[in-house]
Amino acid sequence: MKNEHSHQTTKKFGMVINLDLCTGCGSCMVACxxxxxxxxxxxxxxxxxxxxxxxxxxxxxxxxxxETDVCYLPRPCQHCEGHDGHSPCVSVCPATATDxxxxxxxxxxxxxxxxxxxxxxxxxxYHARYFxxxxxxxxxxxxxxxxxxxxxxxxxxxxxxxxxxxxYQAAKDRAYVEGQRDIAEEDYQTACTQACPAxxxxxxxxxxxxxxxxxxxxxxxxxxxxxRLGTNTKVYYISSKDWVRKAGDNYLPDERPKx
Amino acid sequence: MFPFxxxxxxxxxxxxxxxxxxxxxxxLGIGMTWCIVKAIIDMGxxxxxHHGHH
Amino acid sequence: MIxxxxxxxxxxxxxxxxxxxxxxxxxxxxxxxxxAMLLCWFKGLNQTNMNDYYxxxxxxxxxxxxxxLGGGAFFSGFLKYLTGKDExxxxxxxxxxxxxICYSSALLILAIDVGQPxxxxxxxxxxxxxxxxxxxxxxxxxxxxxxxxEFIPLILENRQLNKISFFHHLxxxxxxxxxxxAATGAFLSxxxxxxxxxxxxxxxxRPFAYREGLFIWxxxxxxxxxxAAAYGPCFTLMITKITELISGKKLVKxxxxxxxxxxxxxxxATYIVAKIIDTIYWATVTAPSKGFLVxxxxxxxxxYGFWILIAEILLGGVVPxxxxxxxxxxxxxxxxxxxxxxxxxxxxxNRWVMVLQTMAAPVMTFDKWALYYPSWQEVATTVxxxxxxxxxxxxxxxxxxxxxxxxxxxxxx
Numbered sequence: 001m002k003n004e005h006s007h008q009t010t011k012k013f014g015m016v017i018n019l020d021l022c023t024g025c026g027s028c029m030v031a032c033x034x035x036x037x038x039x040x041x042x043x044x045x046x047x048x049x050x051x052x053x054x055x056x057x058x059x060x061x062x063x064x065x066x067e068t069d070v071c072y073l074p075r076p077c078q079h080c081e082g083h084d085g086h087s088p089c090v091s092v093c094p095a096t097a098t099d100x101x102x103x104x105x106x107x108x109x110x111x112x113x114x115x116x117x118x119x120x121x122x123x124x125x126y127h128a129r130y131f132x133x134x135x136x137x138x139x140x141x142x143x144x145x146x147x148x149x150x151x152x153x154x155x156x157x158x159x160x161x162x163x164x165x166x167x168y169q170a171a172k173d174r175a176y177v178e179g180q181r182d183i184a185e186e187d188y189q190t191a192c193t194q195a196c197p198a199x200x201x202x203x204x205x206x207x208x209x210x211x212x213x214x215x216x217x218x219x220x221x222x223x224x225x226x227x228r229l230g231t232n233t234k235v236y237y238i239s240s241k242d243w244v245r246k247a248g249d250n251y252l253p254d255e256r257p258k259x
Numbered sequence: 260m261f262p263f264x265x266x267x268x269x270x271x272x273x274x275x276x277x278x279x280x281x282x283x284x285x286x287l288g289i290g291m292t293w294c295i296v297k298a299i300i301d302m303g304x305x306x307x308x309h310h311g312h313h
Numbered sequence: 314m315i316x317x318x319x320x321x322x323x324x325x326x327x328x329x330x331x332x333x334x335x336x337x338x339x340x341x342x343x344x345x346x347x348x349a350m351l352l353c354w355f356k357g358l359n360q361t362n363m364n365d366y367y368x369x370x371x372x373x374x375x376x377x378x379x380x381x382l383g384g385g386a387f388f389s390g391f392l393k394y395l396t397g398k399d400e401x402x403x404x405x406x407x408x409x410x411x412x413x414i415c416y417s418s419a420l421l422i423l424a425i426d427v428g429q430p431x432x433x434x435x436x437x438x439x440x441x442x443x444x445x446x447x448x449x450x451x452x453x454x455x456x457x458x459x460x461x462x463e464f465i466p467l468i469l470e471n472r473q474l475n476k477i478s479f480f481h482h483l484x485x486x487x488x489x490x491x492x493x494x495a496a497t498g499a500f501l502s503x504x505x506x507x508x509x510x511x512x513x514x515x516x517x518x519r520p521f522a523y524r525e526g527l528f529i530w531x532x533x534x535x536x537x538x539x540x541a542a543a544y545g546p547c548f549t550l551m552i553t554k555i556t557e558l559i560s561g562k563k564l565v566k567x568x569x570x571x572x573x574x575x576x577x578x579x580x581x582a583t584y585i586v587a588k589i590i591d592t593i594y595w596a597t598v599t600a601p602s603k604g605f606l607v608x609x610x611x612x613x614x615x616x617y618g619f620w621i622l623i624a625e626i627l628l629g630g631v632v633p634x635x636x637x638x639x640x641x642x643x644x645x646x647x648x649x650x651x652x653x654x655x656x657x658x659x660x661x662x663n664r665w666v667m668v669l670q671t672m673a674a675p676v677m678t679f680d681k682w683a684l685y686y687p688s689w690q691e692v693a694t695t696v697x698x699x700x701x702x703x704x705x706x707x708x709x710x711x712x713x714x715x716x717x718x719x720x721x722x723x724x725x726x
Contacts (some may be wrong), residue, residue, distance in 0.1 A: 046364070048364035048365055048366050048367075048683065049359075049364045049365060050365075051365075057677075057679050058679075059679045073679070082517075088516065088517055088518035091443055091444065091515070092444050092445065092446065092512075092515065092516070093441055093444060094436045094440065094441055094444045094446040094447040094450060095432075095435040095436050095439045095440070095441065096266055096439050096440075096441040097435075097439075113435060113439060114428075114429070114432075115427050115428065115429040115430075115432035115433060115435050115436070116358075116427045116428015116429045116432075117426075117427050117428075117436075117446060118368030118369060118428070119368075119369075119444070119446050119512070121365065121368035122368050122369050122516065122519070122671070122672065123516050123518055123519070124518060125518035125519060125676035125677065126518075126676075126677065127365060127366065127677075127680070129365075130365050131358075131365060131368060131428065132428070133357065133358050133359040133363075133364075134357060134359050135357065155357045155358070155359075155428065156357065156358065156427070156428025156429040157428055157429060158428075225677060226518070226676060226677065228602070228603050228604055229517060229518055229520070229603055229676075230517060231517075231518060246678075247678045247679055248678070249604060249678070250520075250603060250604030250605055250609075250676075250678060251604045252601055252604060252605075252606060253606075255604065260437050260438050260440055264438065264439070266439060266440070266441075272442045272443060273442055276442040276447075276448070277442070279504075280451050280452075280455070283455055283497050283500065283501055284455060286493065286497050287455070287458060287459065287462065287494070287497060290462075290490055290493050290494060290497075291462065293486070293490070294483055294486040294487045294490065295483060297482070297486045298479055298482035298483040298485075298486050299479065301482040301485075301486075302478045302479050302482055
C-alpha cells in the first residue's frame with residue numbers, strides 16, 4: 001500500500017453542499033440508510049437513538065413572521081483532518097478503531113476493532129457518530145435487500161458515514177481492471193450525492209482541479225461548520241444568506257464572520 | 260502493547276509510553292519475585308528469630 | 314464464636330450471627346446490582362438511558378469519581394513511604410483497602426460500560442498511544458496490580474494465615490520493600506489520575522471541556538492529579554469515620570486524623586487556587602477564542618446553571634480547604650467532618666461537570682442542550698460496587714488487623 005501510490009498526488013475526498021438548493025426532503029438520509037445497511041428499530045421516535053449517518057437539520061433565523069426564514073442543512077460525517085491528520089475522534093480512540101487515511105482524507109471506522117467505549121462520540125462536536133445500542137433486527141425478507149458491499153454492525157460498536165468507502169474500493173477495482181491509472185470523478189460518488197433531487201450535494205476530490213468540488217469550495221459564499229475549532233472539515237456549505245453562514249460557527253456578540 | 264504488534268512504530272510516543280509501562284511492570288515483577296524467592300529461602304532457613312505474629 | 318480463631322488478637326467483634334445478618338442485608342443490594350449488570354451484559358446498553366448525545370453518562374462519572382476518591386491510597390502511601398510521615402502507618406492499611414475497592418469498582422464499571430466487553434483486551438493489544446483513554450487503561454490496570462500487592466500482606470497478616478511460614482515470610486518481605494511498590498504506585502497514579510483529566514481536556518471539539526496546557530497535557534491533567542491527591546485522603550477519612558460510627562469504636566488516634574486532614578487541606582487550598590486561575594483563563598481566553606461566552610455554558614437549559622460552578626469551587630473547594638488548614642477547624646470534629654463531606658461532594662461535582670456537562674452543552678449553533686437521567690439499571694450497577702465495598706470492608710474489618718491502634722484505643726477487660 002505504501003508504494004503503489006507514491007507517484008500519485010494524495011486525494012482529499014470531500015463535499016460541497018449548496019444550502020440554497022436543499023429542500024430538506026431527506027432523500028439523502030434515506031439513500032444513505034439503504035446503501036449502508038443502517039439498522040432501525042420498530043419505534044424510531046427517540047431521535048437521540050436513531051442512527052442517521054446523514055442527518056438533515058432544520059435551521060431558522062429565529063425571527064417572527066414575516067421575516068422568518070428556514071434553511072435545511074444536511075450533515076454527513078465531516079471527515080475532519082484537524083491539524084495534520086489529527087481528527088478530534090481519531091486522536092482519542094484507544095484501540096485504533098478509527099483512522100485518518102492521508103491518501104484519501106477519509107476517516108474510517110473499523111467495526112471489528114471497536115469495543116464501544118464511545119470516547120469518539122464524546123469528541124465529535126457534529127454528533128456524526130452513532131452507537132449501536134441494539135442489535136440490528138431486519139424485518140422479514142429485508143436481508144435480501146441489504147447491500148452486500150457493506151458489513152452490518154452488531155450492537156456495542158460505533159458507526160458513522162464513510163463517504164461510501166465501499167464505492168471507492170469498487171471504483172479502484174474497476175479502474176485497475178480497465179487499465180486506468182486514476183478513478184474518474186463520476187466513478188466514485190456517494191449515495192446521498194446521487195439521491196439528491198435538487199443536485200445540492202457535489203462530491204469529489206477537493207485537491208483535483210478537474211473536479212467540480214474544487215471550484216465550488218472556492219465560492220466566496222462557502223463556509224464550513226465550526227471552523228474556529230480547528231477541525232478542518234471536508235464538507236463545505238454554500239449559502240447566499242448571511243444568517244446561515246453565521247449559523248455555521250459560534251461568534252461572540254460583537255464578532256462578525258469573515259465572509 | 261508489544262513490538263511485534265503491527266501498530267507498533269519505534270517513534271518517540273511509543274518509546275516513552277511503552278517504555279514507562281514496561282519499566283513499571285518490570286519493577287513490580289522483580290519486586291514480587293524477590294519477595295517470593297526470599298520467603299521460600301527464609302522458610303528453608305527456619306524462622307531465624309521471627310516467631311509467629313508481630 | 315465460630316470464627317473466633319480468625320479474629321485478630323486484642324480486638325472484639327460482634328457475634329457471628331449478627332455479622333452474617335449484616336452481610337445478608339448488604340448482599341441483597343449487591344444481588345440487585347448483579348441482576349442489573351447481567352441485564353446490561355446480555356441485553357446490551359439499551360438497558361441504560363444513554364443515547365447518542367450522552368455516550369458518557371452516569372458510569373463514566375462514577376468511574377472518575379471513584380478513582381479520584383481512591384486517590385487517598387496512592388497519596389497516603391507516598392506520604393508514609395516516600396516523605397517519612399510515619400504516623401500514617403496507622404491509617405495506611407485502610408487507605409489501601411479503600412483504594413483497592415475503588416479501583417476494582419472502576420474496572421468493574423468499565424467492563425459493564427463498554428459496548429463489547431469481550432473485546433476489552435483490544436485497548437492493550439491494539440493500543441493507540443496518543444489516546445488519553447489508553448493511558449488511563451494501562452496505568453489503572455497496573456496500579457490495581459500495585460494495590461493488590463499492597464493489600465496482600467494485610468491479608469497474610471490474618472491470625473491463622475500468618476501461622477503458615479511461607480505467608481509469614483512473604484508478608485514480612487513485602488513490607489520491607491513496600492516503599493518500592495508505593496513509589497511505583499505514585500508514579501502510575503500521577504499518570505492515570507492526570508490522564509483522566511486529559512480525557513476531557515484534549516477534546517478540542519468541545520469548548521466546554523477543552524483546555525490549553527503544557528506540551529501534550531491539557532491543564533486538566535495536572536488539576537485532576539492534584540485534586541485526587543487532595544480530596545482522596547478526605548474520602549479515606551470519611552470512610553474511617555463511618556466505620557467508627559458503625560462499629561462504635563475509635564479506630565485511629567486524633568493526631569493521625571488531624572495530620573492527614575491538614576495535608577489534605579493544604580493540597581486542597583493550593584489546588585483550588587490553581588483551579589480558579591484555570592477557570593478564569595478558560596472563561597476569558599480559551600472559550601471566547603472558539604466563539605463562546607462562559608454564560609453560554611450555564612444558561613438556557615433546565616439544569617446547568619452558575620450554581621454548579623459555585624458549588625464545585627466555593628462549597629466543594631474553598632470552604633473545606635479553609636476549615637482544614639486552620640488548627641481550630643481540624644480539631645473540631647463537627648467542622649472537620651463537615652469539611653470532609655463537602656470535599657467529597659466537591660470532587661464528585663467536578664468529575665460530573667467535566668463529563669456530563671460536556672456532553673450536555675451544544676457546540677453547533679443549531680444544536681440543543683441534551684439532558685439525561687440514569688435508568689434504574691445504571692443506578693443499580695453504580696450501587697453494586699458500593700455494596701461490594703461494604704461487604705469487603707465488613708469481612709476485612711472482622712478478620713484482618715487493619716487498624717494498629719485499635720487494641721490500644723479499645724482495651725478488652
